[in-house]
Amino acid sequence: MRSTADRIRQAVSFELIGILIVTPLFAWVFDHSMEEMGVLVVLGATAATVWNYIFNLGFDHALRWRRGDVRKTLPLRIVHAVLFEATLLVLLLPIFAWWLDASLLTVLVMELSFAAFYMAYAFVFTWGYDILFPPQRTEQVA
Template sequence: MRNTADRIRQAVSFELLGIMIVTPLFAWIFDHSMGDMGVLVVLGATAATVWNYLFNLGFDHLLHWRRGDTRKTVPLQVVHAVLFEVTLLVLLLPVFAWWLSLSLATVVVMELSFAAFYMIYAFVFTWGYDTLFPPRQPDCEA
């Protein structure tokens, strides 16, 4: 198990490294300045973090109200993940389109590219982090 300090180091390093990789990469791919893309990447990461908290809070309250508990089955976890991503996309689309002076269709491609990048990045980062900082195994009692 990881302690709180390790979890914070992991989360902060994940975000900072992700921003350092995705900003120049997407500035180049989508032909925009590092400044414009940097603002969007930081805004997107911040919005995703805040929305994650609010969405999960609302989702859990809805589950508790409808079912009396907040446990999620696998199908409900899939619905939860898809709804989170779709609602985040809807929230960010107009801001990204306005900031970059792009059409909504172009920004949808950009957002889907961000999602694909971060899915692969999360896998690689987690593997690398676990290799560099292996999680401590819990003590087993006989």
């Protein structure tokens, strides 16, 4: 299992790199100012950072409980990314609609775009992170 410090490093680096990529990209794609999109992205990233820690901790505990190990196979990485993004989407949809003063349907399209981007980004980032900072193997308790 990863230490708390390692989980914090992972979550913060994930969000900082994501903010630097997504703010200018989505300001351009959705025709909003950098400032307006920047506030939205930072708000979403802050919520995502907290959720990232909670979600990954719970996911790793579930893996250890079910399999005795926290290493992820390719299919498990896909499930991990999809579940993380789906739960984050549900949490952020009303906040984004309020901030942009837009309908839930309009924001759902935006959120699905964010989710698609971040799902691919999360997959690549966590795989790279696991290579750079491998999780410690866990011992099975008899």
